[in-house]
Amino acid sequence: MPPLTSGSFRRAVLLRICSTRLLAGHRRASGPGCRWDPPAGAEELRGELDRFGGVSVRLARLGALDRLDAASFQRRLQAAIQQWRSVGRIAVWLHIPILQSRFIAPAASLGFCFHHAESDSSTLTLWLGEGPSRLPGYATHQVGVAGAVFDENTGKILVVQDRNKLKNMWKFPGGLSEPGEDIGDTAVREVFEETGIRSEFRSLLSIRQQHTNPGAFGKSDMYIICRLKPHSFTIDFCQHECLRCEWMDLSDLVKTENTTPITSRVARLLLYGYREGFDKIDFTMEELPAVYTGLFYKLYHKDLPANYRTMTRMD
Ligand SMILES: NC(=O)C1=CN([C@@H]2O[C@H](COP(=O)(O)OP(=O)(O)OC[C@H]3O[C@@H](n4cnc5c(N)ncnc54)[C@H](O)[C@@H]3O)[C@@H](O)[C@H]2O)C=CC1
Ligand SMILES: [Mg+2]
DSSP, X not given: OOOOOHHHHHHHHHHHHHHHHHHHTOSSOSSGGGOOOOOTTGGGSOOEEOTTSEEEEEGGGOGGGTTOOHHHHHHHHHXXXXXXXXXXXXXXXXXXXXXXXXXXXXXXXXXXXXXXEETTEEEEEEEOSSSSOOOOOSOOEEEEEEEEEEETTTTEEEEEXXXXXXXXXXXXXXXXXXXXXXXXXXXXXXXXHHXXXXXXXXXXXXXXXXXXXXXXXXSEEEXXXXXXXXXXOOOOOOTTTEEEEEEEEHHHHHHOSSBOHHHHHHHHHHHHHHXXXXXXXXXXXXXXXXXXXXXXXXXXXXXXXHHHHSOOSOO
């Protein structure tokens, strides 16, 4: 390395200080205001800046904390908060691996709250900006999907009675969507798991939204019913979940009182589609590219005539 002149030495020192600040999230990372002494202990809690002006600290990446006790952690976190405040950070996201959960209580005593938890870690947040917190909440809804498997050749619909319910009413087989699973795939999977029937996604028929749902741990519940076409017909139902399972005349499901209001309504919708054409009731699906991200998404809506799809101006 060539010897440093006094000018280049000063630039090198400034560069080092400024890059330290970038790691810790300093707003005024260049220019004469760059001189800065971090409070003792704050340096160990290095975080990454996000594009909103918050700092994200991942304890799993900070090896120096391995042998730290809760009280020492609290002192370091307090010093770090003081530093983040002084440089105008708006929020702190603290990601704590489950095996370092001893750090949760000290963080909470400094004002942190839970944002969410996954199986092996929890994330706590502290709002440092002005006014009430503008941080977005975590997942708000549970998504359940049912399959209305309708055989157009016989006019029969696949229905089950739930084993674990207090009242044994007829309903469509279905269940909770898994993370990353498409709606149609959930319907086909749940129908197969509960009834042994193989089927294919045709359309989305209805969405119910319900809040403070006891079955969703008090959160909101989206219950989506899809129309499926059967590919097999021999029932082999799941004894754990279902009490009964059968192919029922759609007209009987419309008439029966032994069903839930939503099942009854969708049975009427299906009867209307069966008689007048499914295009009257179907929201079909198309996969489209997302802007910027390189990902794809599924879009559901009523059929759009070809001339409207290609329309470039209003005639
Ligand atoms: N209107 C309707 O016809 C009905 C609609 N739904 C909707 O269906 C969706 C959920 O469908 P499910 O068939 O319930 O889901 P699912 O088919 O994924 O089954 C849930 C499984 O978890 C088990 N389970 C649930 N809580 C449990 C606990 N605390 N301890 C042990 N095991 C537990 C159940 O026994 C069942 O085996 C929701 O969106 C719900 O709102 C549910 C029932 C009726
Ligand atoms: Mg189920």
